[in-house]
Amino acid sequence: MDRARNFWHFSDMRASAPTLQTTPIPIWSLYGESRDFPDVLHIETIRARAAELDWQIAPHRHAHLHQVFLITTGAVQMSIDGAPRQLTPPFLLTLPAGVVHGFRFAKGTQGWVLTVPVQTLPEMLSASAPVSGLAQAGVLPVTAEMTALFQRIAAEHASTQAARATMLRALALQVACLALRGLDAAQPAAARSQDARFAQFQDLLRQHLRAAWGVEAYARALSVSPRHLSRICHAATGQTAAALIEQATLREACRLLVYTRASVASIGYGLGYDDPSYFSRAFRRVIGRAPNRYRADFDTA
Structure with missing residues (x-):
């Protein structure tokens, strides 16, 4: 069983060729929803989405959404581009747009999933971004700083205060920067x-x-x-x-x-x-x- 500190990456190759004659891998906004993305970002608990689906999320992809999972307790079996993984919480998982992913959570697993449209952070998440460390899926250890950020994002997302969208974007940018630094630090010096x-x-x-x-x-x-x-x-x-x-x-x-x-x-x-x-x-x-x-x-x- 891999621990979160065992850093790993999966390549991000998108599937959208019009020449294929069958419906491709399901593409969702939020999982199971077909409406346009309604906000600058979205955050919800794992329980909020997975419990009603018997704690199982079938393989799917998001065309223009980057997701970050912060799992604190429980157990997770996952498939990333067809490759099975089982990780022991706590861990942080980053998933770029286009990557096929599915999950089977142990009942009662706790954590959050942060969903950020690429257009919210184009300087970090778009294909033309000057940094590419977030263009691949990766797992990192959970830090107190990252946990606090997710808590702040959840609170801000639920609020109606002035400059809410700007604050959410600023907090999401911090998450992206910290994840990028963690992924970069895990790479060999070469x-x-x-x-x-x-x-x-x-x-x-x-x-x-x-x-x-x-x-x-x-x-x-x-x-x-x-x-x-x-x-x-x-x-x-x-x-x-x-x-x-x-x-x-x-x-x-x-x-x-x-x-x-x-x-x-x-x-x-x-x-x-x-x-x-x-x-x-x-x-x-x-x-x-x-x-x-x-x-x-x-x-x-």
Whole structure:
């Protein structure tokens, strides 16, 4: 069982290709609600949302909402982009827009979930933000400072005082800054000192995954040569730009195989593979299983 201090990240690859022929993974504003987001942010207790759903939240995603869960007591089994995790509270979980997530809470689990539209904090949460540490899901220990912030946000959210929206945004910005610092501190020193263009490449990869951009297109967007982009990627990860593009594309394929009923061929086409056989071979080479087997293994799990 992972403790919160065992920092982990999941990549954030969005699924929105219009070429897929089935309804994609459910996209909600708040879970189970389809109305537009009504406020500068939203905060509620875990009990308020989960108790009425038998403490289980089915896998879904939020297209334009960033969520931060502060869990104080209880137990949580979760799935983040199809990867199961079980964590022991207290912990803080950050989930960027687009990440598929589901939960099974132990009855009586306590904590809060803070939901912040990307447009509320574009300098921290948008794809073009100069910082990218919040662009991936991550778990951190809970601090007294963070707990106090959540309590203040809950109180301010319930109030009708002057400048309420401004105060809520200021408090949410503090949460984002503290989470970013915690995530950054948990990264190896080498990762923190990497070329800033690698973070820009990651942002572009999230934005243009479905456009089937090649290394040349990403290099052009970054005003570098393809060879230099690969050097940047290799310095940061030990892998070439082409390998990272392929891995990101096939991770999205994994999501679609698990969370949609789209055919293997249509998933491949939607991710830029013109030949279903080539897509299947690439998937097996990178993931280690054929697409149909990958889907079947999750269906029977």
